[in-house]
Amino acid sequence: MSSNDKIHGWAVNLINDSYLKSIKDGTSRKLPSPPGFKGAISKKDAAPSINNKDLKDFQIQRSWEIATQPARSIPMNMFMSYMSGTSLQIIPIMTALMLLSGPIKAIFSVKSNFKPLLGHKNGITENEIYCHMLVYILFQVALMLIGLHKLYSMGLFPTTKSDWVSWEKPIQMLDSLQIFMF
Amino acid sequence: MSMKLFVSSVLVLINAICVQCVYMDEAYLTDWHLANIGEYRCVFDSQKKDKLIILSEIDEGTVITYLNKTDGTPTVRQKLSSVVDDVLRYGDNDIYFKSGNDYIKFNDEAGLDYDVVTKNLTSLNSICSPNSQNIKMDKNNIRVIDTDSNLELMNVKLPNNFTSFVYATTDGIENLSVLFTTGELKYMFQNYKNGNITESWERNESLTDIVAHAYVTLPDLELLQTSDEILAEYTLSNPIFAYLHRIKNNINRIISFIRMNRLSPGTILTNILFSDTVDGSETIKTKQNFKFGFSKLLIVGTKRGQISALDILNGKPLWNLHPLDKKIVSIEWNSSSKEFIVVYETGQYFAYKLTDFYAPIQSFNGSLKSQVRSINLLDDSSTLYVNYKSGDKEIVSLSKSDDLLQNKVIFITDHNERGLSGHMQNSTDKIMNTWKIDIPKNEKLVAYAKRIDEPIANIGVVTGNRTVLYKYLYPNLVSYAVVDKETKSLYIDIVDSVTGSVLYTQKHDDSVNDKLPINMVFGEHWIVYSYFSSNPIPEQKLVVIELYDSLSLDVRVSDPNKTYNPLDGIYKPKVITKSYFFPEIIKSLQLSKTKFNIASKAILIETQDGQMSYIPKYIVGARRKEEKLMTDDDKKEFMAAPYNSNIPSNDHFVITHSRQLLMGNESIISSVATNLESTSIVCNLGHDIFCTKIYPSSQFDIMNPTFEKGKLLLTIVIMSLVLFFIRPRMTIKQLKTKWMVRD
Structure with a gap:
């Protein structure tokens, strides 16, 4: 790359630790640090690293949280769907449809929801949180059922006889007879 | 919940008030009344x-x-x-x-x-x-003479069509008022002052005592063209071709519309904007009347033998015929041959062709074998079922080309005050009796109704919880009411008109008054009848009987895949019935007629005080329950209202508004469908003639005249302009953000 060739020497040296040590003239090293600057943190002072067991416990806890998160919105959605009644209006229909489409999207993106927990060297693996994913899906299905129930109670599903009665043929009479009533 | 119901019933009421009443601006415009004197x-x-x-x-x-x-x-x-x-x-x-x-x-x-x-x-x-001493009349001169001096004060020559004097009066000085006939039931009044006319008017009373009528719909050429186009689509096998055919027709229509407006955008715009406004021009209105099927002739026949055609929208007489000075029995219109037949009491008949609706041409005439009691046309043919005064019955074909009698068996149900009878005729044999219901001496037939023959819009009633109650839709039904003159009880029977079997019977034992009118109408699957009874309190009663296949929900008895032969008899209906009080004495009942039988049926009522009103059928429902028995689901049903024994006389349903009808005992209420499903034309014919339009389910198929077409068009134009300018800018903007370029 031609642009790399043009990088100034000081800029390269600035991030090169060995360059500092290689400087013969020690003045720059002996200069006192600016007030409030504590210098490089030593290994001793560093926070204690989380051991593998704790990390796993923490991740499982997090994973449960993610899995049960949709459950928290179930009571609210139930209440909302109860309060908005069964009359056919565009807004209740839209919310009910959203209750259907939201969970479907969430179920398809279940892996990406749990992704932040995976990928640690010593953390949990995908196999260990399958049941969490299943719980997550179950709660989403529950949300979906609320939406379905709402649509059903609005009478939007053609499940009753009255929805099909228009297609039923009326009683048929023999037409070779001509009947008149006066 | 009761609060909710109350609110909803109030809303229904408000709705009813808003849409169904006769408004000031409509009164005297949608209705007309020929107030005759006789x-x-x-x-x-x-x-x-x-x-x-x-x-x-x-x-x-x-x-x-x-x-x-x-x-x-x-x-x-x-x-x-x-x-x-x-x-x-x-x-x-x-x-x-x-x-x-x-x-x-x-x-x-x-x-x-x-x-x-x-x-x-x-x-x-x-x-x-007129026998005043100082008025002398001879031929068509009238002279006023001073009684003292015997001098002539005034000598007036009356018009040439003068026939006879009815009234003449003078003050013996300078004024003379005279009323005379100028033809049968035509009267002319003139007021003279010193021999000069000061006032003059005419009254035509010839359209009084209507005994027969027929409706003739004037065809709309545009609609005929559309129906031809639709028929042409049916002949195409492929739905895609049919669709292309329709698009082609629509494009042609747009082109011809633009051409008609001589390519001027101004005229096109005004045509779109003002084509159906209330105060549109007369030609637009006439066109609309044709399209909506309002343009009809009302052909009436009088007791004196006159036949007249009136414009059904305003009562304007169009033509008159008077072939015979006898009572007319029936006028029958045959739309396929464009002919109407007038049959007189004497048996003479006259047929007229209406090739031009404004000029009838006599096509044939003749005479039946004896005096006629009643006549009925069999379907769209010129075959008549004749009921002679002698008691004989006959099927007469007036034109030889008729093939109605070929290969078909005809069943006829007839009735008179002594009972009902069934008849049969196949090919050219004589008419045979099939069954008979005789009414005993102490009883009399007071009402009779046959089931309406109209399209079936829905074969079931949808209840509040979305289940179905199947209607009993066997078509060949008649019903009649009989009063026992001794016990004063009323019997209602429903009869299968082919076999004569009684399918249902009902009795009222509450001192029925047989002097007052008893009426009956038979709708799709229900009967409504009215009678006056004096027990427990003297009240006008309105009773409904509804017939169902089965009273269990979602259970259908008739088999949709089976063809029923009426000769085999039919299963009996299940019945629900309810009675109501009505605050006025009902003189006659009739049902409104609409094209597809979708709009609520209106029960037209003529009350004895000379008013006409109507009640929607759902008010006179047999399935109405008391409020405490109603479940939440019951309340969800269409137009559900708790049972209340009184049907109030609602001023908003009085279609005669401030008019006073004087109809006579033999008046006929009739209704005719228009091309608009919402609208039905109703006429009451008798001593007077009254016609109006009613909208039993409100005018759901016509655009409100105040609909702001202009604003709608303007919005569309603005939106398309905005889109036109914004769209390209939007794409440029999106492109720039992708390239992270700032403007």
Whole structure:
């Protein structure tokens, strides 16, 4: 790359630790640090690293949280769907449809929801949180059922006889007879 | 919940008020009324100035009419239940009506004094015939003579069509008023001052006492073209081709529309904007009337044998025929041959062709074998079912080309006051009797109705919880009502008209009054009848019987895949019935007719006080329950209302509004469908003629005249302009953000 060739020497040296040590003239090293600057943190002072067991416990806890998160919105959605009644209006229909489409999207993106927990060297693996994913899906299905129930109670599903009665043929009479009533 | 129901019923009521009443701006525009007087029996001056009093006959009574002398419009018409033979003057001011041997005192201001007086007859003289001493009449000259000097004060020549005098009066100085006939039931009034006409008007009373009628719909060419196009689509096998065919037709229509407006955008725009406004031009209105099927002829036949066609929208007479001075029995219109047949009581018949609807041409005439009692046309043919006065029955084909009798068996149900009878005829044999229901001597048939023959819109009633109650839709049903004259009970029977079997019977044992009218109508799967009974309290009652396949929900008895033969008999219906009180005495009932039978049926009511109103069928429902028995689901049903024994007489449903009808006992209410499903034309024909339009389910298929077409068009234009300019800018903007370029 031609642009790399043009990088100034000081800029390269600035991030090169060995360059500092290689400087013969020690003045720059002996200069006192600016007030409030504590210098490089030593290994001793560093926070204690989380051991593998704790990390796993923490991740499982997090994973449960993610899995049960949709459950928290179930009571609210139930209440909302109860309060908005069964009359056919565009807004209740839209919310009910959203209750259907939201969970479907969430179920398809279940892996990406749990992704932040995976990928640690010593953390949990995908196999260990399958049941969490299943719980997550179950709660989403529950949300979906609320939406379905709402649509059903609005009478939007053609499940009753009255929805099909228009297609039923009326009683048929023999037409070779001509009947008149006066 | 009851609160909710109350609110909803209030809303329904408000809705009803808003859409169903006759508004001030519609009254006298959508309806017209021919207020007839009839044949003038006696004409005399009222004590009120500028008023004439005319007595005429109606049924077994007399009509007293106050007429404006200045323009000939009747101000008050009042029916008197006895026939007035003569009007006599006693002294200067007292006027007596002579009715048989009774004398009834009549007072202009106070009306009739019903105390019957017997006076010394010597000093009474008749004021009915114009016999003033100072008026001399000969041929069509009238002379006023001064009684003292015997000098002629005035000599007036009356018009040439003058036939006879009805009334003449003079003050003996300079004024002369005269009323005379100028033809059968045509009257002319003239007022002279010193030999010059000051006032003149005419009244035509020939359209009184209507006994037969027919409706003729004038075809709309545009609609015919559209239906031809749709038929052409049916002939194409492929739906895609059919769709392309339709698109092609629509494009052609747009092109011809643009061409018609001579390519000028201004005219096109005004045409779009103002084509159906309320105050649109006369031609637009006529076009619309054709399109909506409002353009119809009402052909009426009178007791005196006159046949007239009236414009059903305004009552304007279009043509008159008077082939015979006899009572007309029936007028039958045959739309396929564009012919109507008029049958007279004597058996003579005349057929007229309406190639041009405004000029009838006689096509044939003839005579049936004897005097006719009633006539009915069999379908769209010129075959008649004739009921002779002698009791004979016959099927007569008036034109030889008719093949109705070929290869088909005809079943006929007939009725008279003595009972019902079924008849059958196949090929050219004589008519045979199949069944008979005789009514015992102590009973009489008071009402009869046949089931309407209209398209079926829905075969079930959808209940509140979305289940179905299947209607009983067997088509060949008649019903009748019989009163036992001794026990005063009313029996209602529903009969299968082919086999004559009684399918359902119902009895009312509450002292039925058989002197007052008893009426019955038979709708799709229900019967409504009215009667007056005096037990427990004297009230007008309105009863509904609804027939269902089964009373269990979602259970259908008839098999949709089976073809039923009516000769095999039919299963019996399941029945629900309810009674209601109605606040006025019902004179007659009829059902409204619409094109597809989708709009709610209206039960048209003529009350005895000369008003017409209607009740939507769902008000007279047999499935209405008391409020405490109603479940939440019940309340969800269409137009569900808790049962209330009283059906109030709602002013908003009175279609005659401020008019006063005088129809006579034999009046006919009839309804005819228009091309608009919401609209039905209703006429009441008898002594008067009254026609109006009703909208039993409100005008759901016509755009509100106040609909802001202009604003809608403007919005569309603005939106498309905005899109036109914004769209390219949007794409540029999106491109720039992708390239992270700032403007």
